[in-house]
Each structure stands twice: as structure tokens, then as C-alpha cells.
Amino acid sequence: MLEKAAYKQIFKTSFKSPVTVEFWDGETQAYGEGTPIAKIIMHEPVSIKDIMAHASLTLGEAYMDGKIEVQGDLQQLVTSAYLSSQSFLRGSKFAKFIPKRSHSEKASKEDVQSHYDIGNEFYKMWLDPTMTYSCAYFANESDTLEMAQTNKVHHILNKLNVKPGETLLDIGCGWGTLVLTAAKEYGLKATGVTLSQQQYDLVNQKIAAEGLEGQVSVILEDYREVKQQYDHITSVGMFEHVGKENLEAYFEQVDKLLVDNGTALIHGITGQQKGEGVDAWINKYIFPGGYIPGLSENIEHIMGTSLQIDDLEPLRRHYQKTLEIWADNFHAVKDHVLEHYGERFYRMWDLYLQACAASFEAGNIDVVQYLMTKGPSSANLPMTRSYIYHADVASGVK
Known part of the structure; x- marks a missing residue:
């Protein structure tokens, strides 16, 4: 009974919007005024002590194991918790429970493969046909996901102000959409680098199928092993995997691999507010070794190189x-x-996708494109941003 009373006290201030909670003994309690956005069903008690110590991990596992169910909009429920200044999610000290994770080349390879090598067939089930697994760019609210992912690739290449015959390196190339588009539509000689065997195999299949062997290549190795310089560098959704201790070296490597007056576009999840850049549940089950750097943190590392910022979006x-x-x-x-991976796996990925959407909705995290020049800012770019949008329209981003 004491644990139940503690739950009732916590729920009073944990959500910005009204919710209903059904406890393990069948009692139902409403919190907040108005129509509830969701109903939380607690099939059994979950340790209050564990929740207050590391809420993300404890509640995430309870949801995966079916101890907690949510009827209604899970994303809005999590968003509501993030927006409440007195929520258990806001007060959690879960970051300190994350074991220190090595970001050696061996450990980084294991981390990447644990996520991306679940299997190409898994990602094909719910990604769009471009197999792009990063933030899309919706030029219009009505854009399909495939259109928006294509927009994103064009928007990046247009920002770089690329010219036919130039070279491009894509650090963390995914399933190859950016490098293939750069070659076919912009006339670049493009190279992708990945640690995922599944991605490497599929990109090579695409290169062969489209007859681009002389124009596109993919390397299965750590980005730290790349030696050749390039006119342009892109890296989309990559620096979140390198670890806090390697961010400085990551930006130094971008600087090292870029020719003088070359341009780089780094696109990644970034915190705009102060706070921990880690989540215990996501680190354990989704992205081992993940770390979300703050905006000022990235800028400080960029300032330690010869790279200069031309644009932040x-x-x-x-x-x-x-x-x-x-x-x-x-x-x-x-x-x-469910048939191929089981109930627990399904609940894990469902929670991951909806909780991440909630985190963006609540403003906990952002995604920022950093456009940089090696050398004096804008030395190799037009005087104003208008060139980006003119090129976007010309390439179909409307």
C-alpha cells in the first residue's frame, strides 16, 4: 500500500496533460482535468526506488516486459512527461548508471553492428524505398517520406555547392542513397564508409546494379582509418555514435580529410539545452555507446580545427x-x-520510435546541419544562402 500511495503522489505532477492510471489491484485514478490523452495500466508494481534513480531504464524495461501497458497515444504521453517540470523523467539521475563504454575501433564496430546488422530485411519493412535511416527534410507538409528523404539528400548536396568531377566522402554512409545520388545526379566521384557489413553488402549490390563501379565505392572500415582527402565531406547521423571522448578527434578527422577550401556538411542529433547527452535504456537496448552532444560542445570542437562554420540549420x-x-x-x-522477432523486441522498438518522436516534440533534443569550410568562412561559397534554395528548386525540392 505504501508503494501505491507513493505512485499516486508521483503521478499528480508527472504529466502536463490529463492521464488515467489503472493500478495492479484494479483501482483506477484520473490525474489532471479534461479528456485523458492515455491510460497507463500497471499490471504489477515497479520499484519506486529504481524509477527515481534511473527512470528511463526501469520504465523502459517494464514496458518491454509487459509490466506496464499504455492505451492511447504513447508519444503524447511521453511528451507530456517531458514537458512537466516535476516529472520523474526530468528528475532522473539515470546517466550515472551507464557503464563507461570504450570507443576503440573494435568497440565502435561492435556497437554499429549490434544496431544496423539486425538485418536489411528488418529495416526494409518500415523505412522508405531509399532505405534512409536519418532525419528527412519536408519541404511541404504533404511530402511522402520517400520524397522528404530525397529532399534531404539534395538539400545537403546543394548546400555543399558541389561541381561535377569533384570528390565526396560520406562518413557513415548507411545504405548508400547519398553517395549514389551524388554520383548519378551531381556527377561526383563518391565514396562511402561504414562499419556495418549489411550496409556494405547492400551498397555494393546497388553500385553493381546501376553500373556505377567507376564512380561510387564503399569502404568497410572505421572512419579513423581513412587517409585520402576529398573536396567535400558529408556525415549524416554519425557523430552520435562516436562517444563524448572522441568528438574532438572526429571533427579533427573531418578537417584532416577535407582539402583546403573544401566544404563539409555534418548532420546530427544535438542538444540545444544543457543536460545529459545519454539515456540508459537507449544505450543498453538500442544504441550501445551513444552520446548526444550539445550545440556548444560541437562548436567548441569545430573551433579547435581549421574548419569554419558557414551555416547552422x-x-x-x-x-x-x-x-x-x-x-x-x-x-x-x-x-x-512479432512473428520474426517476438513481442519484447516489438515493444522495445515501438517505445524507441515513439519516445524519440516525443523527445523532439518536447524540445529535449534537436537535429542540426553544420555547414563548414576548411579555411576562411564562405571562401568557396556564394555570398548569400539564396544559392541553396535556388538549387533545391532546380533539383525538385519545392
């Missing part, structure tokens, strides 16, 4: 929408996921 709402579409796609293939 936040895309928070774009990633929220991307994740919401991914979640809808994932729900549409629920039966297939």
Missing part, C-alpha cells in the same frame, strides 16, 4: 515528423515483426 520538427511516419510504418508491419 535546426531541423527538429522534421525529425519529429520522420519518426512519426516510421512509427506508423512499424505499426503496419506489427504481425510480421
